[in-house]
Amino acid sequence: MELREKLPAHAISLTVANRPGVLVRVALVFSRRGFNIDSLVVSPAIDGDFSRMNIVARGEPRELGQMIAQLEKLVDVVAAKDHTDDDVVMRELALIKVLCSPEERSEILQLVQHFRATTVDMTESSMTIQVTGESEKIDAMTRLCSKFHMVEFIRTGKVIVARGPEAT
């Protein structure tokens, strides 16, 4: 835990050839240098021969340039970019399942409304909330939910798109 808090997080986007083993090759570049991956999102690109990867990882900033170079060196990696200081749209989605009594329910619904979240499942004793937005917003929502009995919490990890007409 200590390591994760000390080292800054870096958001990296990759375009890769959609081939078996590419995820392992990418992950090895991080693990070999002691970078810890916080989140990793993979999805097919518009051209199905390629995939997009968004990775948030923590490690020494001075090693970041070397990391990007090593990622670009991989045969399957078409492009690798660090977005730490870029003007980009970054979004996450989280699903939060909380147990709640009828009395607690209205308080939770207020939270949902405030964060422009939605409820995606509800039972007599539980509620599942979907929240999207920047990571900080999801952190805040999670903090507020933690006073209730959260039984499950999962987030997608950051997805990144550059602002403006250019591709990321």
Add this chain to the structure above:
Amino acid sequence: MSEKLLTGAQVVVEALKREGVECIFAYPGGNAIPLFDALLDSSIDTILVRHEQGAAHAADGYARATGRPGVALVTSGPGATNTLTGIYTAHMDSVPLVVICGQTISPLLGKDAFQESDISGMSFSCVKYSYLVKSADDLPRVMREAFRIATTGRPGPVLIDLPKDVGAALCHSSFEDEVKLPGYRVPSKGDPAKIREAAALLAESKRPVILAGHGAAISGAHRQIVELAEKLQAPVVNTLLGLGTIPGTHELSLGMLGMHGTAYANMAVMNCDLIMSVGSRWDDRITGKLDEFCPNAKVIHVDIDPAEIGKIVVPDVSVVGDAKAVLEELLPLVSKLDTAAWLKQVQGWKRKYPLKYRKQGGLRVQAVVDEFYRLTKGDAVVTTDVGQHQMWAAQFYRFNRPRQLLTSGGAGTMGYGLPSAVGAAVGVKDKTVATIVGDGGLQMTQFELATAAIRKLPIKILVMDNKYLGMVRQWQDMFYSKRYSSVDMTGNPDFVKLGEAYGIKGFRIRRMADISKVLKKALAYDDGPCIVHCEVEKEDNVFPMIPAGAPYSSMLLERPKEELEKPEGGA
């Protein structure tokens, strides 16, 4: 269209032929039988080695000696895992290999089948690329891509994992398909603006040094290195793998730099105002303590691998590109520098601190290498193992051309010497091929004596037997109060008799006075390999030496009387 039905294995063999492969180093097994069966119908020379590590090292030696890709073919499971040391060795030294491994049938993948190993998974971090082939129809493309990747840019090993059923399946054998490598970029010419910047920086230098590494050799930039040195009037230092990119006898050559480099090379590096690296990756064996490496020098770095730029040393100017192409662009932009005073100083160091060894007393490795150099007129292809003899070979055999010294630099793989000489002797027919090995390293892969003997490969096997693991002993002597731990090799075989068991001719040298006479006989021997068992001084140390992780200013020219601090650097 040239489409007929072939088995996957036949496609592999046909693809090898199309790539111009004349020989492969191989060891069969159950899951590789279809491949070996297909080889029977081809003109490719299949060299049956005695161990898969030997196959990988032999393919590596063949590749380094000839410049053509080396090919190894092995079976699944232990056959595949046995190649890993060889693949890693090639990866560390940027050697083009294609290693084809048999695999269990594809329905059994991941089910712990007999002799199944996840060789792709195990090898990820030591290959340039790898394939697990699931359909025979992919094979023509996979084979072309494999050779393309292995041999272009910064070369390296490519592994192909081929399930037995894929090798046996009939498939469409169209070799017309394009390779599909959208993420694979091969830099060629450097950025002209960067090259102009490099020329401008060079023009200001009064005390330049050119550092030529393996990249210069791989690129075939040796003539350009010499031309640049002569045009600028700048001295050249070499990494271990860069030796031969300027003839060792050239007046501007200072030999090897770094941990066991020549004193004059290291003094030049320590005092230069500019160092220009061509195809070197600033290994820790050459930088010593990084903070104090070339403290007052501007740095130019030419490399084909962008990931090497700034990895260790941050350059003032960097050019990404093929060494030969970059130097050809650079040469017209530079002119003679005012280096007369600098060259005088460097020549002074050369005279004052020559490489030396005791000529009296017991037999010395240095003397054997020195005499072997003289008798072969500096023209032999020499492979080495790893350790003291390797450093002495680098110091005392003055290499004149690239691809002449074959040695495991990055990996430091003991056991490399003999099998790599097998590969070199298969690939090079018009030169003397020798391996200079220690008693420790030879015993790691001595099984390839059989391959050399059966094939009658004319390898001169010079065994430097001090009955110690000499380099480790040297460190224990200098830094660990002479507390020798697990370095005593007493009980070594008689290497002449060992050779006899294989039908290999043996010679022995015990005295300095016998070196020339015996080496002449060994060189004249022309019926296959021969072993020259050199019973050398048990305790001799390699100097100069910069202790690992220490600055150049800590260079030792001889063994100090007092105990030294334990080195901070690795290995």
